[in-house]
Amino acid sequence: MPPTPVEPLESRTLFAAGPLLTSAIFVGDYNAITAVVIGFDRALDPTTAQDLKNYKLFGTRNNHRVDDLRFAAASYNATDFTVTLTRTDLFSLRFFRHMRIEISGNKTGDVADVSGNLVDGNRDGTSGGNVRFTLDVRRRRGLAYKDDDGDRVKLKARGAEGRRPLYSLSYKGTIHQLWLDGTNNTLLGTIKATKKSDGIVHIGRVVLVHPSNVNALPAEFVVGQTVSDGQAPVDPLIRTF
Incomplete structure (x- = not known):
């Protein structure tokens, strides 16, 4: 008996996922933010990506x-x-306790990829949905937290003036971006791995506000970009939201 011919599948995409937000890096000194660099996981339609109406930033005080x-x-x-x-x-x-970025992704003209798929704001695997995410603003002399997979992390800075405060943006308790203020200070950190964690911590960016400051984090800390003035280009995919 001859094999039954199989008709080719119709060329279409089912449940096409839209672009996903991968990072948001604040550019500049914590006391003088000049820009925000937002990263996505794929190529975007330039027209919608550069439409200012699609982006909002606000803080809470x-x-x-x-x-x-x-x-x-x-x-x-x-x-x-x-x-x-x-x-x-x-x-x-x-001046703020939280920073929130919103990206429009519900209708024609909102942020979409080159195929027209709207940004997947609610991360449900389908295109469409506004992006809303919030970063917490912290000022501490020492920072201690658990990262995404359970590593116990401690960060501190020491220098001629004693223990310096660290300024940070965190996402769901994990440090996303860090600023070291003052002069002649050294940024230090430790990681304590657990049975379920990998002993590696990602920080999207460390900004050394003054050139005399030093980043002495061990190799277990993977930092997207270490800069002295906060103005250098960033690695947009070092941290995923």
């Missing part, structure tokens, strides 16, 4: 929302799938 943190321009980099959102004036993180 004493549980009150502040809505005046507007962007002046959006620039898409097709090489690393990042969008740099710049401002005409500076703002300081120290």
Whole structure:
């Protein structure tokens, strides 16, 4: 009996997932933020990626929302799938307890990939859905937390002036970005692995506010970019939200 012919499948994509947010790095000194660099997991449609109406940034201060943190321009980099959102004036993180970024992804004209799939804001595996994520702002002389897989992490800074405060942005308790202020200070850290953790910690960016400061984190800390002035390009995929 001859084999039954099989008709080719129709060329279409079922449950096409939209672009996913992979990172959000704040550029500048914690006291003078100039831009936010947002990373995605794939190529975007340049027109929607550079439409300012698709992005919002606000902070909370004493549980009150502040809505005046507007962007002046959006620039898409097709090489690393990042969008740099710049401002005409500076703002300081120290006035806020939380920073929140929203990206539109529900209708035509919102952020989409080159095939027209809207950003997958709720990460349900299908395109469409606004992105909303919040970073906590901290100021501590020492930072201690558990990372995503359970590593116990401690960070501190020491120098001629004693134990210096660290400024940080954290996501779900894990440090995402870190600033070391003052002069002639050294950033130190330790990791205590558990049976379920890998003994490796990712920090999206360490900013040494003054050139005299030193990053002495061991190799177990994987840092996306260590800079002295906060203005260098960043690795957009070092941390995934």
